[in-house]
Amino acid sequence: MPPEPTHARFREWFSPIVHLSSNFISRVGVVLVTIGGVLWLYLLPMALRGEVVHPYIGILIFMGLPAVFFGGLLLIAAGIAIQKHRELRRGVYPAKFPPLDFNNREFRHLLLFVGIATMANIVIGTQLVYGGVTYMDSVTFCGRTCHTVMKPEYVTYLHSPHARVACVQCHIGPGASWFVRSKLSGVHQVFAVLLNTYPRPIPVPISNLRPARETCEQCHWPARFEGNRLVIIPHYATDQANTRTTTVLLMHIGGGNGQGGIHGAHVAAGVRILYGADPSRQKVHWVEYENTRTGKKLLYVDNQTHSATIHFQTGRSMDCIDCHNQPAHQFHLPNEAMNTELAAGRIDAQLPYIKREGVALLKASYRTQQEATQSIPRALTEFYRTKFPVVAARQQQAIARSASALAQIYRDNVFPRMKIGWGYYPNNLGHMAFPGCFRCHGNLHLAGHADETLTQDCTVCHNPLAIQSPNPAILQQLGLTGTQPQGVNPGQ
Ligand code: HEC
Ligand code: HEC
Ligand code: HEC
Ligand code: HEC
Ligand code: HEC
Structure with missing residues (x-):
């Protein structure tokens, strides 16, 4: 006997399915499969382009919709099995099936049903998806939806210089790979919130935060930092008159274009700083500095650490948030x-x-x-x-x-x-209330030279033009006197 042509075999296999699927359970399954399929197709390209960044959307895309889709398939199969069992028991199961063409009423109905369900989902999907996704990505959603958890970050963010930068621009940034990574941790976070198992307070540093240079540098790039900045810090004493004094510092901001200064020293092209610290990153044990442009390479270690015991693989590569660890969530004392x-x-x-x-x-x-x-x-x-x-x-x-x-x-x-009290989150930008810059500057010695430390020279980072002075001469010279507003340094 010649082998059966493929389409005939397919018909033999498919015809009973067409016949049996015209039952209620399978139809519900068809609706679910089309919902899952259509919405998934809508969301996936957005997700891969990195436009959708909220964890809930991630859950929907990577768990929710596939679950609906496969659940629908299971229902279709279950409906078919039940229907077959029922027809066999009643003895009405056909011995032969009509061909799969448009004269076949059951086939027509099935196509029509799938078609209508798909169209309906396309129409509904277009309406829902865009609005829903935009909302879920919004700052309101991130900050308010899980409001107990995120309230501290949301409130502090609203007072920060970044109050108009969306959460996702720092926490996820552009590109697909971090999007997927954030989705995976997002899934975990949502469960932690649902099950009420999240840590209080949320611990820092965030170990899986994207390297800051890939996010911050979307808007700030080291080559653009200017030379110096005047920082004016007001102080009030605890006496009856609340006596005001003022500190004025000329911060050597510097830039990455060989302009030196603070940024030139740590984030200029060719500079790489690797350091080892405790998990809170507040106690630094060693720092390796390398400048590929000048060929300089140095190792600094603290008193308790022996150079021989250092594992460079475990080091953290210094980036913006090792100093600017509160760009958006500023907790003050x-x-x-x-x-x-x-x-x-x-x-x-x-x-x-x-x-x-x-x-x-x-x-x-x-x-x-x-x-x-x-x-x-x-x-x-x-x-x-x-x-x-x-x-x-x-x-x-x-x-x-x-x-x-x-x-x-x-x-x-x-x-x-x-459980966030005063000073729970340290601020690394400075050296007064928290160790900050002095985690490295001042504590770490050049390997092998006990008396040579990473610079603590007051004028290397800033010229202290006035320190808690009642009426700084420098402000008078600049014409900032009396009732004129002197401005308050926003910090960070
Ligand atoms: C300008 C960039 C930026 C923006 C905008 C931003 N964050 Fe952050 N966020 C950070 C950095 C940097 C950290 C600290 C990371 C560290 O210390 O490891 C952080 C920390 C956090 C933490 C951990 C706890 C803490 O307070 O340090 C949470 C939660 C958080 N952010 C949520 C949000 C939410 C919600 C929004 C939007 C309302 C948001 N972030 C906006 C940069 C940003
Ligand atoms: C989407 C753009 C954007 C991103 C991403 C961004 N910033 Fe900013 N940042 C701004 C804008 C805009 C300002 C200016 C706000 C102002 O002038 O009040 C600013 C201001 C600052 C300032 C100066 C604040 C001051 O006191 O004047 C610092 C420091 C800073 N950003 C650090 C960071 C760090 C660190 C990151 C990454 C964690 C980051 N920014 C990510 C847009 C951004
Ligand atoms: C070694 C610590 C350190 C590192 C690393 C660092 N900064 Fe800064 N940055 C500072 C200090 C200190 C200031 C001045 C703060 C002030 O004026 O009070 C500053 C100021 C700024 C300002 C404000 C500049 C201005 O002209 O007002 C921006 C923006 C900024 N940093 C962004 C960044 C970004 C983005 C990175 C990562 C590429 C980065 N910083 C890395 C310490 C650092
Ligand atoms: C993780 C360690 C570390 C931290 C934290 C750190 N620095 Fe540095 N800093 C270094 C290293 C390493 C060098 C390069 C030293 C060298 O050239 O030998 C350096 C150099 C500098 C220089 C140039 C010094 C010179 O002699 O030209 C300045 C300015 C500076 N840092 C400012 C800061 C400020 C401001 C902060 C805090 C906001 C800070 N640093 C925090 C490691 C650190
Ligand atoms: C490694 C860099 C670095 C060195 C070295 C350094 N400072 Fe600072 N200092 C900073 C930074 C960063 C700030 C924070 C500026 C801000 O609040 O915007 C700061 C802030 C200050 C303030 C203002 C504090 C306030 O809130 O009123 C004073 C005063 C000060 N420094 C004095 C000194 C003196 C004195 C020395 C020398 C013993 C010194 N600093 C060495 C980086 C440094």
Whole structure:
């Protein structure tokens, strides 16, 4: 006997399926398969181009829609099996099937049904997908949807210089491979939120953050950094008059085009700095510096570390966030935050002892933000009522305004529900409240030279033009005197 032609074999195999699939369960399966298939085709190209970056979309694309699709296939198969069993039992299962052409009513119906389901999904998909994806990628979604978890980051972000940069531009950045990586960790994160197993606070440093140079340099690139920047930092004392002094630094920002300075030293072309530290990156044990343009290569180590025990493979390559670790989520300390608010006039510097009382009230312990919001203004008002009754009577408004600015400082920096207290997140840009630059500068010795350290020369990073001076001569020279606004350095 000659072998059967392929199409005949196919018909023999397919005809019973066409016949049996005209049952309710299989039809539901067909609808699911088309939903899964059509939406998946819509989302996948966006995902691969890196346009869609939210973890929920990732879950949808990589788990949800495939589950719907294969679930639908299973239903189709189950419907067919049940139908066959039923027809066999009743003895109505046909011995022979009509050919698969348009005269076959069942075949026509199946095609029509699949066609309508697909069309409906295309129409619905077009309407839904774009809006849904744009929403899920938005800052509102990232910051608010899992709001307890992300609240600290969202609130601090809103006060940062990057308040108009979308979360995903730093946390994921362009390109498909990091998109997929972020999806995988996103899936894990969503489950952590659903199951309430996420860590409080969220620990830093984020170990799988994309190398900052690939994200930050989309907008800032080292060749563009300027030479110097005047940084003006206000200070208020804890005396009755809240005496103001000012620090003025000329920061040697520098750039990557051989202009030296801070950026020239660490992120210029040809420079590579590798370092080893504890998991918090706050204690640096060794640093290797290499400049391929000058051929310079040096190793610096701390007192406890022997050069021979260093494993360079375990080192971290220094990038922007080793200094700018709070570009978007700036957590301030009470003293510093009060200085800023006093300088900005939101807290009234005319109120006696406001600096001292404010810092004390901020540092007191409160169980929730609501409790702080109620207690801080009450306590401040009480302080003036008992200690300075005349001020309390005459300056009611100034006290109320200052009190609410004080409570606002608390709400912007302390998040009891996430167990974030003052100073939990260190700021590496500086060397006063946290080790910052001095993690390396000052503690690390050139290998083999106990007396030679990484520079701690005050003028290498900044010229200290005035340090807590009541009336800095430099500001007078610049014409910034008296009532003229001096501006407040936004930090980072
Ligand atoms: C300008 C870039 C940038 C933007 C914009 C940004 N982040 Fe971050 N984010 C960072 C950096 C850098 C870190 C710190 C990484 C480290 O210390 O390892 C971080 C840390 C975090 C952390 C870990 C906890 C912490 O506070 O350090 C979370 C959670 C987070 N970001 C969420 C968000 C959310 C939500 C948004 C949008 C509302 C956002 N980020 C916007 C750069 C950014
Ligand atoms: C999508 C663009 C974009 C990305 C990505 C971005 N930034 Fe920025 N950044 C800006 C803009 C815009 C400003 C200016 C804000 C202003 O002038 O108030 C800025 C300001 C800054 C400043 C100066 C703040 C100040 O005090 O004036 C620093 C430092 C900075 N960014 C660091 C970073 C770091 C580090 C990263 C990567 C983690 C990053 N940026 C990612 C757009 C971006
Ligand atoms: C060694 C630490 C260090 C590294 C690494 C570093 N920066 Fe900076 N950066 C600083 C300091 C310090 C300042 C000045 C801060 C100030 O003015 O208070 C600064 C200032 C800036 C500014 C503001 C510039 C201006 O002219 O106002 C931007 C933007 C910036 N850095 C972005 C970056 C980016 C992007 C990278 C990574 C390519 C980077 N930085 C790497 C320490 C660093
Ligand atoms: C992880 C270690 C590390 C940290 C943290 C670090 N630096 Fe550096 N820094 C280095 C190394 C290494 C060199 C190069 C030393 C050399 O040339 O021998 C350097 C050089 C410099 C130089 C040039 C010094 C010179 O003599 O020309 C400046 C300026 C500087 N750093 C500023 C900063 C500032 C500001 C910070 C903090 C915001 C900082 N560094 C944080 C490792 C670090
Ligand atoms: C490795 C670089 C580096 C060295 C060395 C260095 N500083 Fe700084 N310093 C910084 C940075 C970065 C800041 C933060 C600037 C900002 O807040 O914008 C800073 C801030 C300061 C401030 C302002 C603090 C405040 O909040 O009022 C003072 C004062 C200061 N430095 C003094 C010194 C003195 C004195 C020395 C010498 C013993 C010195 N620094 C050495 C990098 C350095």
